[in-house]
Amino acid sequence: MNRPLNRNPQLDADGALHHLLTLEGLPREHVVRILDTAESFVGIAEREVKKVPLLRGKSIFNLFFENSTRTRTTFEIAAKRLSADVINLNIGASSTSKGETVLDTIDNLCAMQADMFVVRHSQSGAPHMIAQHLDAMAQTHVHVINAGDGRHQHPTQGLLDLFTIRHYKKDLTALRVAIVGDVLHSRVARSLIHGLTTLGVPEVRVVGPKTLIPAAAANMGVQIHHDMRQGVRDCDVVVMLRLQNERMRGALLPSAGEFFKNYGLTEEKLALAKSDAIVMHPGPMNRGVEIDSSVADGKHSVILPQVTFGIAVRMAVMSILAGGSA
Amino acid sequence: MNPSLPDAEQLLQVLVQQMEGAVRHDARLVGIHSGGAWMAERLASMLPGEHAFGTIDVSFYRDDYSRVGLKPTVKRTSLPFDIDGAHVVLVDDVLYTGRSVRAALNELFDFGRPASVELAVLVDRGGRELPIEPTYCGTRLAVVESGTIVLQRSDDGRLSLALEQTPTA
Amino acid sequence: MKVEIRDGRVVDPKHGVDATQSLYVAAGRVVALGAPPEGWHPNRVIEARGLVVVPGLVDLAARLREPGFEYKATLESEMRAAVAGGVTSLACPPDTDPVLDEPGLVEMLKFRARTLNCAHVHPLGALTQGLRGEQVAELGELAEAGCIGFSHADAPLPDTLVLYRTLQYAATFGYTVWLRPQDAFLAKDGVAHDGEVATRLGLPAIPSCAETIALATIMRLIEETGARVHICRLSTREGVAIVRAAKKARLAVTCDVAVHHLHLCDVDIGYFDTNCRLIPPLRSVRDRDALRAGVADGTIDAICSDHAPVDDDAKQVPFGEAEPGATSIELLLPLALKYSQEEHQSLGAMISRITELPAQIMGIDAGHLAIGHTADIAIFDPAAYWRVERGALRSQGKNTPFLGLEVPGRVRYTLINGQVVHEA
Numbered sequence: 076m077n078r079p080l081n082r083n084p085q086l087d088a089d090g091a092l093h094h095l096l097t098l099e100g101l102p103r104e105h106v107v108r109i110l111d112t113a114e115s116f117v118g119i120a121e122r123e124v125k126k127v128p129l130l131r132g133k134s135i136f137n138l139f140f141e142n143s144t145r146t147r148t149t150f151e152i153a154a155k156r157l158s159a160d161v162i163n164l165n166i167g168a169s170s171t172s173k174g175e176t177v178l179d180t181i182d183n184l185c186a187m188q189a190d191m192f193v194v195r196h197s198q199s200g201a202p203h204m205i206a207q208h209l210d211a212m213a214q215t216h217v218h219v220i221n222a223g224d225g226r227h228q229h230p231t232q233g234l235l236d237l238f239t240i241r242h243y244k245k246d247l248t249a250l251r252v253a254i255v256g257d258v259l260h261s262r263v264a265r266s267l268i269h270g271l272t273t274l275g276v277p278e279v280r281v282v283g284p285k286t287l288i289p290a291a292a293a294n295m296g297v298q299i300h301h302d303m304r305q306g307v308r309d310c311d312v313v314v315m316l317r318l319q320n321e322r323m324r325g326a327l328l329p330s331a332g333e334f335f336k337n338y339g340l341t342e343e344k345l346a347l348a349k350s351d352a353i354v355m356h357p358g359p360m361n362r363g364v365e366i367d368s369s370v371a372d373g374k375h376s377v378i379l380p381q382v383t384f385g386i387a388v389r390m391a392v393m394s395i396l397a398g399g400s401a
Numbered sequence: 402m403n404p405s406l407p408d409a410e411q412l413l414q415v416l417v418q419q420m421e422g423a424v425r426h427d428a429r430l431v432g433i434h435s436g437g438a439w440m441a442e443r444l445a446s447m448l449p450g451e452h453a454f455g456t457i458d459v460s461f462y463r464d465d466y467s468r469v470g471l472k473p474t475v476k477r478t479s480l481p482f483d484i485d486g487a488h489v490v491l492v493d494d495v496l497y498t499g500r501s502v503r504a505a506l507n508e509l510f511d512f513g514r515p516a517s518v519e520l521a522v523l524v525d526r527g528g529r530e531l532p533i534e535p536t537y538c539g540t541r542l543a544v545v546e547s548g549t550i551v552l553q554r555s556d557d558g559r560l561s562l563a564l565e566q567t568p569t570a
Numbered sequence: 571m572k573v574e575i576r577d578g579r580v581v582d583p584k585h586g587v588d589a590t591q592s593l594y595v596a597a598g599r600v601v602a603l604g605a606p607p608e609g610w611h612p613n614r615v616i617e618a619r620g621l622v623v624v625p626g627l628v629d630l631a632a633r634l635r636e637p638g639f640e641y642k643a644t645l646e647s648e649m650r651a652a653v654a655g656g657v658t659s660l661a662c663p664p665d666t667d668p669v670l671d672e673p674g675l676v677e678m679l680k681f682r683a684r685t686l687n688c689a690h691v692h693p694l695g696a697l698t699q700g701l702r703g704e705q706v707a708e709l710g711e712l713a714e715a716g717c718i719g720f721s722h723a724d725a726p727l728p729d730t731l732v733l734y735r736t737l738q739y740a741a742t743f744g745y746t747v748w749l750r751p752q753d754a755f756l757a758k759d760g761v762a763h764d765g766e767v768a769t770r771l772g773l774p775a776i777p778s779c780a781e782t783i784a785l786a787t788i789m790r791l792i793e794e795t796g797a798r799v800h801i802c803r804l805s806t807r808e809g810v811a812i813v814r815a816a817k818k819a820r821l822a823v824t825c826d827v828a829v830h831h832l833h834l835c836d837v838d839i840g841y842f843d844t845n846c847r848l849i850p851p852l853r854s855v856r857d858r859d860a861l862r863a864g865v866a867d868g869t870i871d872a873i874c875s876d877h878a879p880v881d882d883d884a885k886q887v888p889f890g891e892a893e894p895g896a897t898s899i900e901l902l903l904p905l906a907l908k909y910s911q912e913e914h915q916s917l918g919a920m921i922s923r924i925t926e927l928p929a930q931i932m933g934i935d936a937g938h939l940a941i942g943h944t945a946d947i948a949i950f951d952p953a954a955y956w957r958v959e960r961g962a963l964r965s966q967g968k969n970t971p972f973l974g975l976e977v978p979g980r981v982r983y984t985l986i987n988g989q990v991v992h993e994a
Contacts, residue, residue: 198890262772
């Protein structure tokens, strides 16, 4: 049946970026622009005054329905370096049980002249719902950034991963990238996979046990590997995903120990990748579960630079969204 | 090449003559991207003595961000010397409303407190909207409001001026 | 009251009628077809030229939300919606609050429905007490109170031992058990079909095998117990194949499909449209096509609306938190018509799947236009398209995936017991 799909809510009628909700279907030129703009923000951390006045007077609300000190702090730093005012709202589940819906919260904050919402939620699609609501209420000057929704997407993380890879590897059109771990539950993996295919990376592999790799992942343009040694062989980039404790309950995995044995990144397995391969991790790391300490702290690891780049990328996203049409 | 526009290389010589005796021996040149940056590099080599030079991109300090957003390409600001206590000469290709210079001053002061700031421009086309005047100026030029003067650099490094139609908003 | 329905195309599949002729109603019954009875003076003439005259539709699943969920909808609003959709008899599932596991509740519901003088309501009783899946309900008492069958609605199926015993018990008395085939463990926490769309959107998924494993269990238990079972809301292509094989082996099984699943698939979720949050989930294109073929070849006996009005608040939340269900009783005819037009099926074949066959499954004498029978009649214009809009729906629930779309088939008149209860 030909039901018309709603327009992609993250682009406005002219195709300009209005919200950042997902890397899926984000045109290449938008991705490249964000990365290029982030480039110019990297140097700001080295200045004495680590600020530029771009977003002065703007109010950015961090709406975290799912807790995360790390991500929230990064967004806060990024916003403050742009001279914006930042307000943190840790809503958690209690607010919805008290009766105020997500959309009521949004309406209230718009009435307080919010300019931007950074939203993290445990349900896939929550930022889309908010963006569609804002558009329906004609709040065209308010922008939404998805800081992670359920298993769906974490676009700023995907972008900073792309930035990191581009920084160290320059030419993406000849790379092999392996993403290892719990892809099934990972919004980081979904964002990164779409970003990599958009930028033309020819070989993207996902590596993990069958319980953690959805069969339909192949439709996203990735190669599926269940043997880690095969999966990381000759790779230029190895991205390790965080394994959450709950996966050890519910019959997906027996134990962290057995996971580490089969899928943990050790020096020995890393040696199968290219000699100049880089190792990435979105953090926070579980040492000894998905990654060996010696690898995490070793010369291939770019995990700490990822954090620095994360601030620059988020500054780039905020400044592109908040500006008038360029 | 527009025959009625002056030769940029000649104007650069005019500037050098003005600045030779006037700038301090320890003056630092800071060129505003892109035209000013090219000029600063040339001036640093043409002026007698050693003058360190840096480049500054004012995109993050412009006052029209809310209207037009960020430019698609933002170049890096690179100032390889201490701004605190420095005597700075800001270098730009065309001085018009004065807003770019205002932005450059704001950015400069976020890096430190200069001892003094002078301004060198290749072309002053008038039309000022802020109280800013050049210390050193290649030439004054009247330009029709719909036109934009740009500095261009050829592959062999030769600078030249061109007139473009301002794109209608 | 004597009503003459003049020159419509009368389609009564049970009696093999499909002809343009007049139909005569008196004292609440169909009294003649074709030629009027002697001395005929009608009180009212309905001009039905260009319209189709069919038995009032029989809907196998329509939630009326009473008792207990009156904020979602009421008996009044949903019965109005039913007759606006040409539905004159309907079965309502037992998942009310409280659950329909006591004869008193059933009687009260039937009484309330009768006083409204709208569609005939035939409640399904709960198969287990409280739908908790532990203890069989008083099926005999409930049948006496008016339940036409026993169902587990959308509550998790009882474990195999309880299911086995309840089917045995029902088989003793010849009651029909209505079951939605879904393995509760495999479907736990899932909100969308386990396929490409759920993977991309990061939605917890329900694999097809949740349906097929439950179906396989049910089929074996039918063989073991001799129970008669009606399978509710088939959704997978493998499921269609299982039912086809069971019928070939002459098992006493019937099944239905919700009209949405004939048109939509998981791709229609788009950007997390909560109106597409349904039970069972919308599955892949291949599943949809297999369901369409299953209706065409008769493997699937009936099409129902699976009407489930939901209040706006329960849909204006993220997809995974949204309450499943769609308002659909007014769309049963248009969407069934649209399907049959697309598949180039005869009108009669389609009509039988929403009249005569569901009536058989429910074990009621309805869905046909025999002389002397109760005059429950729907008259519609097959060529009239209308736009599905909030204002156009009489149901209190406005939650339909078809909002904004044009559908064919406008019900012009609905008669219950020979009285016009709806006209447009």
